[in-house]
Every structure is written in C-alpha cells, then in structure tokens.
Amino acid sequence: MTSIRLKFRPSTNPAKEGTLVFQLIHKRTVRRIRSKYRIRNDEWDKKYEEIALPSPASERYSRLKIIRSNIMYELKRLKAIAEKLDCSGKDYSLEEIIQKYISGTDTGCSVFDFIRAQVAHKKQLGKIRSSETYQTTLNSFMRFREGIDLTFDMIDSELMEHYEAELRRHGLLRNTSSFYMRVLRTNYRLAVEKGLTPDRHPFKHVYCGMDKTVKRSISFAEIKKIKELDLSRKRVMDFARDMFIFSFCTRGMSFIDMAYLKKNDLKHGCLTYRRKKTGQLLVIEWTKQMQDILDKYKPNSTQYLLPIITREDGNERRQYQNQMRKINRRLKDIATSIKLPVPLSLYYSRHSWATIARCKDIPISIISEGLGHDSEITTQIYLDSIKSYEVDKANRKILKDL
Structure with missing residues (x-):
C-alpha cells in the first residue's frame, strides 16, 4: 500500500508564498512531488491538511478555489495510479507511480481527451462548424482549469458555477457563457451514456438558455x-x-x-x-x-x-x-x-x-x-x-x- 498526502512547505520568508507538494510513502521509502502551485502561509490549514478558503468576498477566493480544485484532481490521480498498481498484485516502486503521473498515461479517459476525440469525430463527419465550437469551448475550459485535466466524475455543480462566474468576470455576456455551458453539457451527457460517470446534474445551477437579443435588421x-x-x-x-x-x-x-x-x-x-x-x-x-x-x-x-x-x-x-x-x-x-x-x-x-x-x-x-x-x-x-x-x-x- 502507498500513502499519498498533500503537504505544504512554507517559505522561510513570511512575505513569500510556500509550495504545495505531494508526499508519497511506500515500503518506508519517501518521495515528494513538487506541484506548480504556491499559496501564502496563512492559507494552509494544518489540521486538515488542505487549502483554507477565505470569504467569497476576498480577492484571493477565486484563485484559491481554482488551486484547490486542481490540487484535489492531481491528488486523486496519484491515488488512482497507486490503487491500480496495488490491484495488479505485482511489486512496484514509487518511481513507477511518479513516471505514470508525469507522463500522463493514466488520463486516457480525461475530460480534455474526451472532448478532443469529439472534435476529431465532428471533423470526420464533415461537421466543421461543430468541431470548431467544441474546440473553442475546450480552449476556454482549459484556460479556466489552467491546463489541469480532470475526469467526468469530478465535474459537479459547484465547479460549473465557478466556471460560469469566471466567464462573466472576464466580461462574457450571459448568452456567450451559456454557449460554452451547452457544449460542455452535450459532452457530459455523452460521457454519461458511455458509462464514464453517473449523472450528477452539474449544470442545474448554471444558465444554459438563450436570452432574447436585439434583432439585427435595417430598413x-x-x-x-x-x-x-x-x-x-x-x-x-x-x-x-x-x-x-x-x-x-x-x-x-x-x-x-x-x-x-x-x-x-x-x-x-x-x-x-x-x-x-x-x-x-x-x-x-x-x-x-x-x-x-x-x-x-x-x-x-x-x-x-x-x-x-x-x-x-x-x-x-x-x-x-x-x-x-x-x-x-x-x-x-x-x-x-x-x-x-x-x-x-x-x-x-x-x-x-x-x-x-x-x-x-x-x-x-x-x-x-x-x-x-x-x-x-x-x-x-x-x-x-x-x-x-x-x-x-x-x-x-x-x-x-x-
């Protein structure tokens, strides 16, 4: 069995941010993987070993929420790799876990890969416009996730509400954010059909409709x-x-x-x-x-x-x-x-x-x-x-x- 926990290395300088790391222990061997995320010393909850979110009104709230979501995904990835190796019954080392994690070979059914496959499928069918809208949505969602992939069972209503808020914060109109939500919802429903995740109804609290717009006509x-x-x-x-x-x-x-x-x-x-x-x-x-x-x-x-x-x-x-x-x-x-x-x-x-x-x-x-x-x-x-x-x-x- 492998123990995998999230740790925080505070900076010796209180004015600087510390680093979030993953600690792996297997057969008394300890390895650590440094994440790309950094937080302030006072943003770490020592008791629960997690990021402490401030009030939603705080200017750091949105940033920390993204970091926490991405870190939890990475932690889940590492644990899934270890569990799969445990179930194989074969002896393995921490280096094998780390190699699979770094190479990304464990993410074959990821959300990003799934949508990329749908983009390619639309192109094969000659539905070029649809493939372009799928790609545009994927690009937007990847920016929101800062390039950190996830699985469909990690998509919940809280994540979608946060994504919608980020789109609106960047000045997108409601119809535009709804466009991205509808494309994601289509892919999510397809993933549900394929048995990749149970339906958690993650889009129930975000807007997926179409507001009436001013008609673009002249006399x-x-x-x-x-x-x-x-x-x-x-x-x-x-x-x-x-x-x-x-x-x-x-x-x-x-x-x-x-x-x-x-x-x-x-x-x-x-x-x-x-x-x-x-x-x-x-x-x-x-x-x-x-x-x-x-x-x-x-x-x-x-x-x-x-x-x-x-x-x-x-x-x-x-x-x-x-x-x-x-x-x-x-x-x-x-x-x-x-x-x-x-x-x-x-x-x-x-x-x-x-x-x-x-x-x-x-x-x-x-x-x-x-x-x-x-x-x-x-x-x-x-x-x-x-x-x-x-x-x-x-x-x-x-x-x-x-």
Whole structure:
C-alpha cells in the first residue's frame, strides 16, 4: 500500500508564498512531488491538511478555489495510479507511480481527451462548424482549469458555477457563457451514456438558455441606399456591398452557403442548394438583381459560383473565413459612411429580409420557409404545405423596388 498526502512547505520568508507538494510513502521509502502551485502561509490549514478558503468576498477566493480544485484532481490521480498498481498484485516502486503521473498515461479517459476525440469525430463527419465550437469551448475550459485535466466524475455543480462566474468576470455576456455551458453539457451527457460517470446534474445551477437579443435588421430604405452607393473606386468595399446585397436577394442566405454555391447549382432559372447548418434543401428563383451581381465578376476557374473561394487547394474553409472577416470589416466602414447607427455585418441581411417580409404582410410560415428554419417548432406544421413558388413570389414582392 502507498500513502499519498498533500503537504505544504512554507517559505522561510513570511512575505513569500510556500509550495504545495505531494508526499508519497511506500515500503518506508519517501518521495515528494513538487506541484506548480504556491499559496501564502496563512492559507494552509494544518489540521486538515488542505487549502483554507477565505470569504467569497476576498480577492484571493477565486484563485484559491481554482488551486484547490486542481490540487484535489492531481491528488486523486496519484491515488488512482497507486490503487491500480496495488490491484495488479505485482511489486512496484514509487518511481513507477511518479513516471505514470508525469507522463500522463493514466488520463486516457480525461475530460480534455474526451472532448478532443469529439472534435476529431465532428471533423470526420464533415461537421466543421461543430468541431470548431467544441474546440473553442475546450480552449476556454482549459484556460479556466489552467491546463489541469480532470475526469467526468469530478465535474459537479459547484465547479460549473465557478466556471460560469469566471466567464462573466472576464466580461462574457450571459448568452456567450451559456454557449460554452451547452457544449460542455452535450459532452457530459455523452460521457454519461458511455458509462464514464453517473449523472450528477452539474449544470442545474448554471444558465444554459438563450436570452432574447436585439434583432439585427435595417430598413428597406437603408438596404436600397447601400445598393445604390457608388463604390466603383473602392473595389474591396464594392465587393463587400455586393455580397451583402446578394445575401439579401437570396432570402438572407448565410455567407457559408454563398461561399460554397457551385456553378451547377444554378439551373433553369433556379438556384438549388443545401444549407450547411441544417442540410435542408432550398430552391430560390434566380432574379435580375442576382444576375447583375454575378455579371460584375469574371468567372473563376473553380467549381464555385461566387468569387469567394478562388482556389481549390485544400484551404477552401480558410478562404471563406478570411473573406467573411474582411467583408464584415468593410460593411462596418460602409455603415459609417452612410451614418447607419449599427455595426453592419453579413448577418444583418438575413434579419432584414425577415423583418421587411413581415412588414409587407407575408405570412410568418412563408418567411420561415424562405429562411430555411426547418427546426422552428412553431412554424414546422406549415412547412410541408408551402410550395417553392410561394416563397419566390414573396421574394419578388420584396425585390421589385430594389
């Protein structure tokens, strides 16, 4: 049997922090592993051999809570390694425990590794956007944990409340912190399904919903003003404007769908494509406004319809992302030039199309079909009976004065 305890080495200088160490004893042999964490002398509870947390109002509270959580995880790791070696029935030394601990070979079912595996799985399925959101969440959670991994059975409501508080302390809005919580919750539930942990309902005290946000829309008059701007001497702004108007003309098509439109998607006066987000098939009547934009740009040598992805070299997604960032920056410049009181972006075209359509008394069910909102329960019952020509009729009604 191996005894493993947390110890504290106080600094000889009272003004400096001491070091937390793990003490291992096996067959009268003693070894110590220095942790990377340091605390003040008065923050150590000698009686219980643990970090003494101050009042939550203390400026040191959050820092010490993270250290205590991470230290307990490391202590649990060491004990688990020793228990596994004990159960093997073979003789072992402290060096074996320390080697396994340092190499990290004991963390095959860790939370970090599990989410990394899900990122890779999403990529294999072609769900690139989902893989990116998983990776972003993992990066955020790893920063919160200061790179110290943990197992799923260590995730509890207290840890999630603390993570949420840290996100908010760094200025993240409630919807943003909720985004991270929902991704973590999805992975946690999958781990429960796989039998990696019993469900301790760790997300019951954190916010995982979606607050209503201000709709990002502008008026038809403002859309028309943007369309009629003379940007012939400002090529990059002209292109940004054209992509914005093309999105509006195509019923608020998302930029990723625009980027991946193929030349053979345009046939017999109709543009047919599947939404990247939902896989829903949409058919849009090809209009003069769309053709005018297409005619401004020379046909490229790729399979893509619009000059967003211009090279088929394996970096298509990066080209799309770079173009989106550039266009959104230029759209903000355009908004400033015409004194729009909003930070214009490509997403405004989608909200604007829906808002303007509603103002023209177009039924919400048809607007929902036009936007490809196949996941909206409140409008789903109408979708099966709506024909494509009805949506095209709605689009013509919007575009006739453009």
